[in-house]
Amino acid sequence: MKYRRILLKLSGESLMGDKQFGIDNQRLSVYAKQIKEIHDMGVEVAIVIGGGNIFRGVQAEEGGMDRTHGDYMGMLATMINSMALQAALESAGLQTRLQSAIEMKEISEPYVRRRAVRHLEKGRVVIFGAGTGNPYFTTDSAASLRAIEINADVILKGTRVDGIYTADPEKDPTATKFDVITFEDAYSRGLKVMDMTAFTLCMENDLPIIVFDMDTPGNLRRLMEGEQVGTIVK
């Protein structure tokens, strides 16, 4: 197995499937099956989900709302997604724990690093909800932070595109894909892998990031088996 412990980052938007808003149950169950597949191979899996399908603080600010207030709403949105994924993972037969960065004791455990690690060792999938618990951050930053804290071997950023390109492949047909790129090279070329806070955290702590297409079934497994999938930044 290439990786022993991973942190999978999914965007909120990826949960929408073909819908314009909210959560697509079918998409969730497809993700859950793929996560179960690698869990059954013995990989310890932690997950961070975004909230962009429901609410983003920046957008709230554009509408005149206080940014901090909007960011807390965004963090709550990640909890809705986390609970939805938790249910899907449990229907797929996995044991899970949800830990929130904002205390919500009726529905989740508080974030406690040592407990999270213990859950992983016991074979439970751990979902980290409510981002970092702080406004002005993103769930990419939360994913980087938690991955470093739990000593994950890699962050897997599941997206709609199959890696990092020289330009946006949805806009520029001449764009080519990188299999491997260094942090320095990605930075100097101005490629958008994650936001700068998240990117810097990974770079400074030697945590590789793999950007890959989560919507192609089997990709997660192939990555665990050491196949070349997506782009690795290291």
Ligand code: UDP
């Ligand atoms: N957010 C925050 N602090 C965090 C993580 C998230 O304030 O540590 C808020 C922020 O408003 C963000 C929203 O939650 O816009 C949803 O998260 P994000 O945009 O990262 O979700 P994604 O784009 O991955 O769906």
